[in-house]
Amino acid sequence: MTQVIAVANHKGGCGKTTTVVNLAAEFARMGLSVLVVDMDPQANASLHLGKKHPSEVPVTTAELLLAEVEKLPSAIYEDNHIPGVGLIYGSLQLGKAEDELKDETPRPSEELRQKLAPLMGLYDVILIDCPPSLKLLTSNALAASSQLIIPIESGSQYGLYGVTDLLRHVQRIRRINPQLELLGALLVKHDERQTVCRLIEGAAREQIGKLLPVRIPTSTRVNQAAMAQTSLHSLDRSAKVAREFRALAQLIATQLALNPRAPTEETETNDQDVQES
Ligand SMILES: Nc1ncnc2c1ncn2[C@@H]1O[C@H](COP(=O)(O)OP(=O)(O)O)[C@@H](O)[C@H]1O
Ligand SMILES: [Mg+2]
Numbered sequence: 425m426t427q428v429i430a431v432a433n434h435k436g437g438c439g440k441t442t443t444v445v446n447l448a449a450e451f452a453r454m455g456l457s458v459l460v461v462d463m464d465p466q467a468n469a470s471l472h473l474g475k476k477h478p479s480e481v482p483v484t485t486a487e488l489l490l491a492e493v494e495k496l497p498s499a500i501y502e503d504n505h506i507p508g509v510g511l512i513y514g515s516l517q518l519g520k521a522e523d524e525l526k527d528e529t530p531r532p533s534e535e536l537r538q539k540l541a542p543l544m545g546l547y548d549v550i551l552i553d554c555p556p557s558l559k560l561l562t563s564n565a566l567a568a569s570s571q572l573i574i575p576i577e578s579g580s581q582y583g584l585y586g587v588t589d590l591l592r593h594v595q596r597i598r599r600i601n602p603q604l605e606l607l608g609a610l611l612v613k614h615d616e617r618q619t620v621c622r623l624i625e626g627a628a629r630e631q632i633g634k635l636l637p638v639r640i641p642t643s644t645r646v647n648q649a650a651m652a653q654t655s656l657h658s659l660d661r662s663a664k665v666a667r668e669f670r671a672l673a674q675l676i677a678t679q680l681a682l683n684p685r686a687p688t689e690e691t692e693t694n695d696q697d698v699q700e701s
């Protein structure tokens with residue numbers, strides 16, 4: 425079965441898009457079939473992954489949400505900057521789509537789930553990048569998902585600001601999507617040596633209850649990879665940040681019993697003897 429993983433936190437800049445893009449890249453390298461669904465009007469995941477500018481794409485998540493399900497095939501782009509990662513683009517139109525959903529649909533939170541239903545079984549994993557708000561776009565993402573990752577910026581004293589609102593929102597969505605499970609909070613820009621990071625780690629464990637056992641360090645590689653429209657692995661597979669995303673993907677694949685097919689050539693190269701960076 426397809427696992428649908430939402431990466432959500434209404435706090436901006438906490439690492440949602442970076443997590444979606446690099447997890448997608450790692451899952452694809454494992455030989456899993458992967459689709460990224462961009463639900464953010466800022467379309468950062470689309471700008472990173474896509475070969476087109478979001479404004480030139482006729483069917484993005486905005487149109488898909490409001491259209492009939494027949495539009496689905498024309499929304500999916502398979503040829504993107506990161507090999508093996510499919511994409512449904514996001515666009516600025518999502519803001520307008522959100523308003524229209526609210527006014528014109530009987531079950532406004534369930535449109536995405538309905539639109540993605542034909543893909544269940546076709547992809548191994550679908551990753552949904554959420555916008556920095558708790559409104560309908562995020563509700564749609566959560567209602568369409570089986571799993572949730574909450575990135576938390578651990579280097580910021582405000583990293584957990586608003587997280588109780590998010591958890592309350594998740595509880596509400598569970599009324600329409602009882603399958604939604606929390607994979608865990610993911611500490612991003614984490615540095616064990618910093619007091620603020622250790623404090624946020626403790627508070628996150630207490631408030632969210634579940635922490636993923638991988639910590640994503642701060643690295644200039646993250647911006648470089650986005651600029652180069654590539655994955656952290658392709659940019660510098662030996663960098664600690666790349667290795668942590670690899671470890672995270674492996675952990676999730678094991679936990680969710682995602683079964684990779686034959687590994688791609690790239691995965692067979694010497695990943696073991698990488699250096700700390
Ligand atoms: N581990 C990291 N180290 C350094 N910079 C990071 C890291 N993760 C994210 N960033 C940077 O922080 C900014 C916000 O990250 P992003 O993934 O876009 O967050 P969100 O999608 O939650 O807004 C981006 O400029 C990104 O390059
Ligand atoms: Mg983002």
